[in-house]
Amino acid sequence: MPSKFSNLLALVLVGVNWITHAEALGITNWLTLCEDEATLQYLDSRYPGHAVPASAFLGKRIGKGSALHEYGTAAFSEITCARPAYLQVVLRAGFNVLWSDMDTAWLTNFLDLAPSSRDVVMVDDSMEEHEENSGNICTGLMYFTPTDMVKSVLEEWHRVCMEDGSNDQTAWNKIFNAERRKKLQYHIMTKELYPNGHLLETRRYSRNDTLSAWRPAWVHANYRVGYHNKRQFLIDSSVWQGGNESDKPSCEVPDQ
């Protein structure tokens, strides 16, 4: 039976799946943020120049050990609340920044579809028919422009996330729904193009189903936890290009 740690390391194959799809779309200007040493080494050896340790963004190590990946733990909160801090580094340097979870497969380049000249472009994570009404933004895909408004929102996002001990998505929706919605220039992508993982499952989506008129721009393996569940969902959706079990990291790098 594979160890728990081995299954955590195997999540890197879900990341490899994302990278394979992005490269197939001709996207080259991506960085993957690595929150543990084993993942960093594995991805750096295969995609030199693209793998960056989280500490390079934050100036310190955060979290420790396998608790990093366990939803609901304090270490997970620390990691998930770090997201606005990562984004701030890029925005302060004057660049637009697009965040994508790696438990996704891009079938179209988001930047070919997203409107420009918005503070933020987002996707919805609800089962509501109209994405504008849900109040449940998915923080797994967000595109920011470095405006003063955005920088101040991200500061608030980080503070509220840490204060509430919640996760990045709960904190984002709390501030977005409360007040920011009125001030931000935002756009929410249509659910037909950016459905969540639950909706995909409900519709039994498969990319190989040539009879289906439905052509989502991404597949997001959310609404399920862990390597095996996410990988199986991506296989069922006919978008798995993350390689075989035997490709997963074999050496376990202990935490410093």
Ligand SMILES: [Mn+2]
């Ligand atoms: Mn995700």
